[in-house]
Amino acid sequence: MPFVLENVVRPNILALKPYRCARNDYSEGILLDANENAYGPSLPSGDSANLNRYPDPAQHLVKTAVVALRGLRGVENLFLGVGSDEVIDLLIRIFCVPARDKVLITPPTYAMYSVSAQINDVEVVKVNLDVEDGKFQIKPGEINARLASDPNIKLVFLCSPGNPTGTVLSHASIRAVLESPSYTGIVVIDEAYIDFVSEDRDGSVATWVEQYPNLVVMQTLSKSFGLAGIRLGIAISHPSIIQLMNNIKAPYNISTPTSQIALRALSPLGHATMRAHLASILSERARLIAALKSFPVSGVWRIIGGNDANFVLIQIVDVSMGRPDNAKAERVYKRLAESEGVVMRFRGDEIGCEACLRVTVGREEDNNLLLERLEKVLSEKCDxxxxxxxxxxxxxxxxxxxxxxxxxxxxxxxxxxxxxxxxxxxxxxxxxxxxxxxxxxxxxxxxxx
Ligand SMILES: Cc1ncc(COP(=O)(O)O)c(C=O)c1O
Known part of the structure; x- marks a missing residue:
């Protein structure tokens, strides 16, 4: 069925007259339009870099840098949000009528899709990943059948590489959903971890937005760029979807410090730093996996998933029974956090992740400590x-x-x-x-x- 944007957008959003300020039209001169403080910020000293002024609502410079970095067509394909989390929320608010429309997610997956949906009174439809043997791939046939049977599903959230699965989705499976014969809604691909994917695996689908008018790809500076603290998320899509996102965002959602730091990170020097950190993370990821696969004490059963992100999923085993042991995994998690100062994430409650601990790849010294303390906890004998x-x-x-x-x-x-x-x-x-x-x-x- 052909995709017609106007048929999917909430009528009130379509009819919205967005907030405009004088700064949308004029940004230079003696600026007396926005009730700012012309005397400057109340900071004791140092470079206060225009902080008394509201930031650029369009963030043209940052967008231009992202376009160059990701090989996109133009800034009209780009939206910047307060982290991907803002993008998720805005998409739900644009496309889902509360108490009527739905989003489809594929557990185990990133929790914020459901949280945002619930906040907006939007129902969540679940089609689990194929979790057998840690495959963690979507089941396009099942997804498309659900989409065909429920016209109120307006958004599909797919996470690639997935969290907590750490597994990139195959391009063929993503394409199968995008080409669903009966779906007229939006497909969102969350690529928060895309830079950690090895070159021999299926990578970003960001440039597919040229081909699919209902595709939104989310990226972020929180992971590979190491800038979770500045809160900068990116949506890449068809200009008409981007326009809707710009229409409903808070006028000055991206702060000046955020955009200044983002520009430094997206500069050639910043990008080179990101690449260097990425190389270290990938090499540490490989080392961590190798060490865990031949762990000197029993208890670590296996590493599951594709290891395409900056974390690994460790499955803890009940040695005597030879099967995953969720309670033991939770105890290991607590003991590491409370007695050994190593905090990871217990993911054993997620489908397909029984007895799993999700461990972010740290610096070499962090990983050494993790291995040492995990070994200690797993080899403890009860005195x-x-x-x-x-x-x-x-x-x-x-x-x-x-x-x-x-x-x-x-x-x-x-x-x-x-x-x-x-x-x-x-x-x-x-x-x-x-x-x-x-x-x-x-x-x-x-x-x-
Ligand atoms: C899959 C996924 N998407 C999005 C986010 C949030 O990204 P941001 O920091 O840009 O809000 C996370 C954070 O962990 C994540 O795991």
Whole structure:
């Protein structure tokens, strides 16, 4: 079905008369149009670089630099937002009528699509990725069937490389959704991590906006450029979609410090720095993966996903059972954060990511510490004293369940036992694995003490 933008945009947005200021037309001269403070910023000293003036609403210079960097046609293809997160929110507000329209996402995926949808009272339709063996690819047939059966779906959010999957989507699968025979809405490809994709994998689809009028590609300076703090997100699309985004954004959404720093980062020197950092991250990513694949202690089962981003997904295993162990992964996560000063992200609640910890590739020294401390936590043996302290809290449960004289506990009593331990976090990983397998080592069993 042909894509007709006017049929997809909310009528109130289509009819909107956007905010205009004198600065849209005149930006030079004695500027007495915007009730700014002509005496300057109240900063003690230093270069205050025009901070008393509202920033350029169009951000022409930054856009020109992005166009050159990404090989795009022109600034009319570009929107700048306060991070990609603002872009996500604006797209939902442009295209989805609250309490009627829907967005489609492909879990496991970036959480902000759902969060923004919920904030805007927009329903979320889910078509899970193919997660088998960590493939993490979209299922275009299923997606297109959902799109065909539900005309209220106005936006499809695809993440490539995905978060938390770290896996780039195949161009063929993205094209299959873009060419869905019955869909008349917008397809958004979130390329926040695109610069981390190796050259032999399918890369950016940003230039496809020339071909597909319903495609929006999101990028950001938060990841490869290392500028999460300035909040600069990019949307690349057909000029008519870009115009709508400009119409509804806050007039001065990109601050002057943000644009000044972005310009430095997008300069040839800034770009060279980004490339150098990228090379280090990619080499550290490879080293981290290699180290985890031959980890000296048991507990790390495998690395899943395509490793196309600046993080890896580590799956933690219950060694004795030979399967992913979500509870153990969460304990490892907590123990690393609370006792070892290493913070990663527990992703075990996401479909296809059971027992997974998402670890951002850090600097060499960070990664060394991570490997060292992960090894320490995974190889901890429960010491007798800790075990005795734990079991001193639960003799009545053991007794009540009739396990006197026995070193084995039934599952329900084990659950009661574990929930009765007030300082479960102290329980070492090894100990919990033993408990989970319903074996309480003799010295720790209260009846045998
Ligand atoms: C897939 C994905 N998209 C977008 C973002 C947010 O980007 P920004 O910092 O530009 O808002 C993130 C942040 O982690 C992300 O993982």
């Amino acid at each position: 007798r004293e800790v075990g005795a302290r734990i079991f001193s809290h639960v003799p009545c449960q053991c007794h009540a369940k009739g396990v006197e004289g026995s070193s084995r506990l039934s599952d329900p009593s084990l659950v009661a036992l574990l929930s009765a331990v007030p300082y479960l976090d102290l329980l070492c990983v090894e100990m919990v694995s033993l408990l989970k397998n319903r074996f309480v080592p003799q010295p720790y069993c209260p009846q045998n003490r």
